[in-house]
Amino acid sequence: MSIDVLVSKIKEKKNPSVAGLDPKLEYVPEFIREKVFSELGKNLCAAGEALWQFNKALIDALYDIVPAVKPQSAFYEMYGLPGEEALKKTVDYAKSKGLYVILDVKRNDIGSTAQAYSSAYLGRVDIAGEEAEALNVDSVTVNPYLGTDGVLPFINDCVKYNKSIFTLVKTSNPSSGELQDLICEDGKRIYEKVAELVNKWGENTVGTSGYTAVGAVVGATYPEQSVILRKLMPKSYFLVPGYGAQGGGAKDVVNCFNSDGLGAIINSSRGIMCAYKKSERPIEEFALAARDEAIRMRDELCSVL
Amino acid sequence: MSIDVLVSKIKEKKNPSVAGLDPKLEYVPEFIREKVFSELGKNLCAAGEALWQFNKALIDALYDIVPAVKPQSAFYEMYGLPGEEALKKTVDYAKSKGLYVILDVKRNDIGSTAQAYSSAYLGRVDIAGEEAEALNVDSVTVNPYLGTDGVLPFINDCVKYNKSIFTLVKTSNPSSGELQDLICEDGKRIYEKVAELVNKWGENTVGTSGYTAVGAVVGATYPEQSVILRKLMPKSYFLVPGYGAQGGGAKDVVNCFNSDGLGAIINSSRGIMCAYKKSERPIEEFALAARDEAIRMRDELCSVL
Numbered sequence: 001m002s003i004d005v006l007v008s009k010i011k012e013k014k015n016p017s018v019a020g021l022d023p024k025l026e027y028v029p030e031f032i033r034e035k036v037f038s039e040l041g042k043n044l045c046a047a048g049e050a051l052w053q054f055n056k057a058l059i060d061a062l063y064d065i066v067p068a069v070k071p072q073s074a075f076y077e078m079y080g081l082p083g084e085e086a087l088k089k090t091v092d093y094a095k096s097k098g099l100y101v102i103l104d105v106k107r108n109d110i111g112s113t114a115q116a117y118s119s120a121y122l123g124r125v126d127i128a129g130e131e132a133e134a135l136n137v138d139s140v141t142v143n144p145y146l147g148t149d150g151v152l153p154f155i156n157d158c159v160k161y162n163k164s165i166f167t168l169v170k171t172s173n174p175s176s177g178e179l180q181d182l183i184c185e186d187g188k189r190i191y192e193k194v195a196e197l198v199n200k201w202g203e204n205t206v207g208t209s210g211y212t213a214v215g216a217v218v219g220a221t222y223p224e225q226s227v228i229l230r231k232l233m234p235k236s237y238f239l240v241p242g243y244g245a246q247g248g249g250a251k252d253v254v255n256c257f258n259s260d261g262l263g264a265i266i267n268s269s270r271g272i273m274c275a276y277k278k279s280e281r282p283i284e285e286f287a288l289a290a291r292d293e294a295i296r297m298r299d300e301l302c303s304v305l
Numbered sequence: 306m307s308i309d310v311l312v313s314k315i316k317e318k319k320n321p322s323v324a325g326l327d328p329k330l331e332y333v334p335e336f337i338r339e340k341v342f343s344e345l346g347k348n349l350c351a352a353g354e355a356l357w358q359f360n361k362a363l364i365d366a367l368y369d370i371v372p373a374v375k376p377q378s379a380f381y382e383m384y385g386l387p388g389e390e391a392l393k394k395t396v397d398y399a400k401s402k403g404l405y406v407i408l409d410v411k412r413n414d415i416g417s418t419a420q421a422y423s424s425a426y427l428g429r430v431d432i433a434g435e436e437a438e439a440l441n442v443d444s445v446t447v448n449p450y451l452g453t454d455g456v457l458p459f460i461n462d463c464v465k466y467n468k469s470i471f472t473l474v475k476t477s478n479p480s481s482g483e484l485q486d487l488i489c490e491d492g493k494r495i496y497e498k499v500a501e502l503v504n505k506w507g508e509n510t511v512g513t514s515g516y517t518a519v520g521a522v523v524g525a526t527y528p529e530q531s532v533i534l535r536k537l538m539p540k541s542y543f544l545v546p547g548y549g550a551q552g553g554g555a556k557d558v559v560n561c562f563n564s565d566g567l568g569a570i571i572n573s574s575r576g577i578m579c580a581y582k583k584s585e586r587p588i589e590e591f592a593l594a595a596r597d598e599a600i601r602m603r604d605e606l607c608s609v610l
Contacts, residue, residue: 022418024421025431025432025433033433037433042432042433042434042435043432043435043437044430044432044437044439046432047430047432047437072414072418072421074412074414074418074419074421074422074425075418075421077421077422077425077426077439077440078421078422078424078425078430078439079430079437079439080393080425080437080438080439080440081386081389081390081393083439084386084389085386088385088386104414106412106413106414106448107379107411108411108413108448109377109379109409109411110476110477110478110546110551111478113327113377113379113380114379116329116377116379116380116382116383117379117382117383119383120379120382120383120384120385121382125349125352125383125384126330127330127347127348127349127351127352128330128338128342128347129347130347130348132348132349132352132384132385133385134349134382134383134384134385134388135382135385143411143413143448143450144450144484145448145449145450145473145476145484145485146473146476146478146480146481147478147480147481147482147483147484147485148480148483149478149479149480149481150478150480168450168451171415171450171451172415173415173416173451173452173454173455174454175451175452175453175454175455176451176452176454177452178452178453178502179449179450179451179452179495179498179499179502180450180452182489182490182495182498183489183490184487184488184489184490185487185488185489185490190484190487190495193484193487194484197483197484241415246415
């Protein structure tokens with residue numbers, strides 16, 4: 001299973017972290033932006049080109065340190081077709097550098113539409129008998145609000161195409177509890193109900209690593225809930241947002257790991273991408289500043305495991 | 306408010322329905338596909354071109370009958386960049402024909418990322434002081450699982466840019482109850498809790514029509530729940546999927562309307578797009594078959610209101 005590929009990359013690099021590639025235009029160092037704007041003007045094409053140049057430099061500086069990258073689709077969609085093109089180039093380049101690519105899309109829909117999303121990102125599309133790939137990644141995030149119908153097409157494609165998914169369970173944002181923490185008649189919270197579904201969805205997809213193709217998104221900002229969720233989903237890998245810029249520290253994410261030191265991959269986006277803003281390195285070395293921070297984060301995580 | 310624009314278009318055309326544009330390649334009449342494949346080969350570009358030609362003909366045949374169209378993003382994303390390009394052309398063309406465009410994207414994320422999605426579809430993006438539009442539509446669907454943080458950026462842009470949103474409350478698919486029907490400690494179901502949030506989110510966005518910028522997705526396949534939800538969200542417009550191909554009939558959707566005959570817009574996708582498969586018209590008249598079905602649906606809905 002694809003989750004075994006992620007586990008082996010984590011072991012090989014001794015690093016349970018993922019670099020989020022959420023490139024807002026203001027994160028791109030000014031000298032890159034200025035160069036692109038002077039060449040292409042201030043428009044969507046220039047924005048897409050700036051994101052791609054930024055991402056490529058980051059990937060070059062990070063690919064031997066981190067096992068995975070997680071592009072956030074929203075920050076590419078907002079720049080229209082040039083943004084989407086930058087995403088495709090980023091995904092293809094990251095894959096060529098041996099990185100596991102988790103595309104953060106949080107897609108969800110009824111069964112037939114969920115299948116279309118899965119074909120877009122995990123599977124292949126059929127064009128009158130010819131197979132084509134839209135934007136082929138290793139893993140996507142999905143939202144569970146529609147229940148099993150909306151997730152099953154992704155899981156089937158995980159098995160068929162050797163992929164994985166991460167289902168939102170307990171998200172890192174301040175208002176995540178409004179629905180996710182509601183207590184049901186039987187005393188269980190909604191995030192526990194979703195955890196039970198995640199377990200069920202993954203049961204026939206256990207890989208050689210002992211983990212299933214159906215992971216869970218569990219925010220670093222809710223360490224108490226992570227303890228509960230770790231027990232409820234022992235075989236699911238956790239994708240953990242909220243470390244760094246959102247306020248979670250290494251101690252907060254320890255609960256997301258199993259006793260074997262595996263079971264979780266911690267995301268940092270702004271912390272790594274914008275490391276140059278806090279670094280003593282000259283701005284031209286923004287990618288090395290990102291590398292410094294990725295190494296610091298790796299060492300911090302390893303020190304608490 | 307933008308919802309007033311939708312209401313006026315519904316009144317003007319005396320038609321509370323929306324044509325879903327979910328163009329699977331196999332829905333496109335064979336003569337269009339064959340022509341495109343012979344010109345471009347069997348690839349993503351050809352798929353995108355086939356979708357666009359199909360959509361354009363449908364819009365030409367429908368724009369004086371229906372007030373709105375609802376493209377489902379998944380069916381464009383699955384054809385990669387050419388699919389996204391077909392979506393953009395479809396959206397722009399539909400707007401040029403005076404149609405209200407509801408883009409079905411079911412996006413959801415933490416606040417800063419939700420803002421990026423909102424900028425992509427409802428607002429504008431800033432490129433070093435220059436404003437640009439990615440894919441500007443009148444309305445999008447959003448998923449409420451992350452709570453207020455994830456929805457507020459969309460609502461703010463509804464006010465700022467005169468737009469609307471439809472929040473998933475009770476979806477039309479068979480497994481929608483797995484989470485949405487769970488009963489909380491206080492006896493309320495999750496969909497009722499979401500309905501309360503939708504009410505709250507919309508309270509400062511009431512337009513001259515009496516409806517708010519924050520609508521709700523309520524499936525035609527659960528008519529008993531529609532009764533409850535109609536009472537809980539009196540000022541929210543309902544976007545109602547599940548009519549036609551998914552099994553819901555005109556009687557099932559009556560409950561989604563208020564006593565003034567307003568308050569809901571009923572979606573049909575396959576029923577309209579694939580009407581030519583059940584029509585006696587020659588295949589070349591596929592768009593007229595779609596028009597026949599849109600008129601039949603309009604008359605059926607009006608007969609029960």
